Amino acid sequence: EAREGRKENLNLGVLSGLRGSKPLVLTGIEIEKMSPEELQAAVAEVNVFARVSPEHKIRIVQALQARGEIVSMTGDGVNDAPALRRADIGVAMGITGTDVSKEASDLVLLDDNFATIVAAVKEGRTIYDNIRKFVRFSVAGNIGKVLVMLIAPFLGKPLPLLPLQLLWLNLLTDGLLGLGMGVEGPERDTMRRPPYSPQEGVFSRGAGTQTIWVGALIGAIGLGLGAWYYFAGRAEWQTMIFTSLAFAQVGQALASRSNKESLFALGLASNPLLLGMSALVLGLQLAVIYIPPVAAFFSVVPLGLADLGICVLAGLLVLAAIEIEKRFRR
Incomplete structure (x- = not known):
């Protein structure tokens, strides 16, 4: 038989x-x-x-x-x-x-x-990957903000961000950008890779190292711009820190969509919700600094075009740094 x-x-x-x-x-x-x-x-x-x-x-x-x-x-x-x-x-x-x-x-x-079963495995792996991406994104951003708040007083500056400004940044990044990151589609090799060990942590496979250096980069950008404007006697120094951190995390969110593939290979429009949330975050941040009653409420001042361009460059710098790291890892 x-x-x-x-x-x-x-x-x-x-x-x-x-x-x-x-x-x-x-x-x-x-x-x-x-x-x-x-x-x-x-x-x-x-x-x-x-x-x-x-x-x-x-x-x-x-x-x-x-x-x-x-x-x-x-x-x-x-x-x-x-x-x-x-x-x-x-x-x-x-x-x-x-x-x-x-x-x-x-x-x-x-x-x-x-x-x-195959469809369920694919969906489960995608959800797990998106959770890891969001946790790394959120922790790195918070590391940057903590570094700004801790180190700035040692550089001879007053409190770099007010509590209301910090709360606003967390609402924009962890809230709106996190919502967009949560619906990211599966990676191309999602069903070709072996399963990960159930004992591994969220920061395994190099994720912890990346989280630390990205957070340090965001913090350095905020501190550097704040110190530059403060010691130059510019009234916009606190607004520059506030706005550059928002732009930096938009760049971070876009670059963090994939652990391996470039944002340009994925295409900006392949995650329309994240793209829309990024535009909304930028729009809300601009509204805070350019609408007088709201600016007064947040204790910020309007930025000139050149100053705003520097904040945009801060976001592009974070995006480029993460993309370069992914290229070397590939």
């Missing part, structure tokens, strides 16, 4: 990989005779397991997990329940599956379509 199963799988193209003259298949009888170590070695090569019992299914799942694999198990019967529970992600059939298998699983396929 097992031989007939092998032959049928070969005819269907399931067993396309061969080691010598043997199809890469194991039966329950063969699994029964294997030690845990032997099974761990076998699961790396075998692509079909035939005539297996519930106990064998659990052993297969455990062998894969022992090799550091993230294991997903699909099933619809009562005999699948133990393996569904043991797997990292158990997936039960919603139409044909038993109540026991649904209770034991993490996910239930309402349409019993395996293609839905």
